[in-house]
Amino acid sequence: MKAESTDRENNNDFNLTTSQVKLKINGNCLQLNVLPWVSLLDAIRDHCNLTGTKKGCDHGQCGACTVICDGNRILSCLTLAVMKNKSEITTIEGIADGDELHPLQKAFIKHDAFQCGYCTPGQICSAIAMLKEGKANTREEIKEQMSGNLCRCGANTNIIDAIIEIKNKGNYE
Amino acid sequence: MNNFSYQKVSETADALDQISKCNLTQIIAGGTNIIDLWKYNLIQPKLLIDINGIEKFKRIQQTEDGGLFLGALATNSDTAYHMEVEKNYPLLSRAILAGASAQIRNSATNGGNILQRTRCYYFYDAASPCNKRKPGSGCPAKNGLNRMHAIVGTSEDCIAVFPSDMCVALAALEAVVHVVSSVGKREIKFSAFHRLPGNTPEIDNNLQPNEIITGISLPPEGFAENYSYLKLRDRNSYAFALVSVATGMKLENGLIQKIRIVLGGIAHKPWRVPEAEDFLIGKNPTAVNFASAAELILKDAKGFGDNDFKIELSKRAIVRNCIMAIHPETLRPGAQPSL
Ligand SMILES: Cc1cc2nc3c(=O)[nH]c(=O)nc-3n(C[C@H](O)[C@H](O)[C@H](O)COP(=O)(O)OP(=O)(O)OC[C@H]3O[C@@H](n4cnc5c(N)ncnc54)[C@H](O)[C@@H]3O)c2cc1C
Ligand code: FES
Ligand code: FES
Numbered sequence: 001m002k003a004e005s006t007d008r009e010n011n012n013d014f015n016l017t018t019s020q021v022k023l024k025i026n027g028n029c030l031q032l033n034v035l036p037w038v039s040l041l042d043a044i045r046d047h048c049n050l051t052g053t054k055k056g057c058d059h060g061q062c063g064a065c066t067v068i069c070d071g072n073r074i075l076s077c078l079t080l081a082v083m084k085n086k087s088e089i090t091t092i093e094g095i096a097d098g099d100e101l102h103p104l105q106k107a108f109i110k111h112d113a114f115q116c117g118y119c120t121p122g123q124i125c126s127a128i129a130m131l132k133e134g135k136a137n138t139r140e141e142i143k144e145q146m147s148g149n150l151c152r153c154g155a156n157t158n159i160i161d162a163i164i165e166i167k168n169k170g171n172y173e
Numbered sequence: 174m175n176n177f178s179y180q181k182v183s184e185t186a187d188a189l190d191q192i193s194k195c196n197l198t199q200i201i202a203g204g205t206n207i208i209d210l211w212k213y214n215l216i217q218p219k220l221l222i223d224i225n226g227i228e229k230f231k232r233i234q235q236t237e238d239g240g241l242f243l244g245a246l247a248t249n250s251d252t253a254y255h256m257e258v259e260k261n262y263p264l265l266s267r268a269i270l271a272g273a274s275a276q277i278r279n280s281a282t283n284g285g286n287i288l289q290r291t292r293c294y295y296f297y298d299a300a301s302p303c304n305k306r307k308p309g310s311g312c313p314a315k316n317g318l319n320r321m322h323a324i325v326g327t328s329e330d331c332i333a334v335f336p337s338d339m340c341v342a343l344a345a346l347e348a349v350v351h352v353v354s355s356v357g358k359r360e361i362k363f364s365a366f367h368r369l370p371g372n373t374p375e376i377d378n379n380l381q382p383n384e385i386i387t388g389i390s391l392p393p394e395g396f397a398e399n400y401s402y403l404k405l406r407d408r409n410s411y412a413f414a415l416v417s418v419a420t421g422m423k424l425e426n427g428l429i430q431k432i433r434i435v436l437g438g439i440a441h442k443p444w445r446v447p448e449a450e451d452f453l454i455g456k457n458p459t460a461v462n463f464a465s466a467a468e469l470i471l472k473d474a475k476g477f478g479d480n481d482f483k484i485e486l487s488k489r490a491i492v493r494n495c496i497m498a499i500h501p502e503t504l505r506p507g508a509q510p511s512l
Binding site: 016019035036037039058059060063066072073074075077078079080082083126130133135140141143144145146147148149150 | 174176177178179181201203204205208209211212213221223225250254273274275276277279280409410411505506507
């Protein structure tokens, strides 16, 4: 604790001005004022009040914070909000079509692809981007491509089943 | 965690200007390593220079000699799935795809990958001594938990390993790292890029503090017919290598005409022993011959307790991976054993 407060004091000479960051999140254009060290994850949760995206580890090890940024799935905990100025981001809140769940969300319910649900937003964002990437065809490939999303409840088998069902149906837009 | 300022640049000169002013100014590319190190309070940057505005660093393009130039800011994903890489350098594609996760590879850049820091538990624990993080403080790994640690090229001061998968393939392909500073451009052979710890383990590689990586070039030879990357780890995916092997081979009339064997996860740099490759020239690609080469590659290996098993594991991994390289059509996702 002590070391940390010293660090902060030493930092007093810093110009602690916020930067303006424009994000288009789930179709809405937002303008945020964030300090340079705010992660995209914290910006989404604390500045945009979109708490569907979860913080599991904050170190890139679990995938709970996965969002789709300019079409690519990325870990929002390992990127700074200021780096993503003018990006288009989809979080779990932007996946359904109004009250109509996305087919993958329905498949997760059907296949019982979660227990506590903490990893689910990251799993779904990751899987939707993965299906669009089109690099995984077999079950083994899908497992490998989804390995960046850990499920502590061990629902992985059902998660892969849900993804395969949607992949086979081809309705993942 | 400390506070820092942030600046995005779109010209190389601006980035060079900033990093030469203060040693607490650091470059951020994908951010997947540097943000993590900062969050653990292992580094305390004052200013981060975001180089993602330098568009020309994102390119992947053919070179005049028939090779390929991989821009420093091309992402690991874009590199692994690039048509030319998949076709002519499948070994590189496989190695990249065996690293981290799809999400991390989408952010991670080629420059950042080759500069990533070790995953030694003691390095990663700000409360523990570590010669790499705090020179002179000691190396607890030597007599501590060292399951992941080095078995070759170690020193009294450090037994950390360099964790990149991509770099194991780049070493096998004999890539060249292109760097620029305010005084000009420089090319560094891949084998001379990373270094052994010696008594200065705080220095990972031979990039100078005022230099920026512009890209990595690959020579025309990509070993696209006979290649394999094998990664052995504590779980099937999304874990760093305990041992990994990249093999690129050229066969002529059934005999080995040229071969590159590089190991990851066992040293402070990708581990290559040219004598072992020379030994195999003109020989049959058999398990017996590969086993003899493996003995040469690991001849000076030394365990530190928890990692003793890596010596035998490395030898077996070499044999298995060289056999896999004869049949690349069997290769499986995640660089798992296929034969
Ligand atoms: C959970 C997790 C698991 C991982 N597993 C693996 C794995 O299995 N295998 C593997 O190989 N890797 C793995 N990684 C590491 C990952 O590959 C690296 O974090 C990534 O490649 C770093 O690239 P970056 O662009 O994000 O670098 P950054 O974090 O942006 O930068 C890293 C360093 O490079 C410097 N830098 C970046 N670009 C340049 C440049 N052009 N010129 C000069 N300096 C530059 C920065 O200043 C910084 O010091 C893992 C990472 C995480 C978080
Ligand atoms: S919170 Fe980002 S990977 Fe765990
Ligand atoms: S459902 Fe609990 S962590 Fe996945």
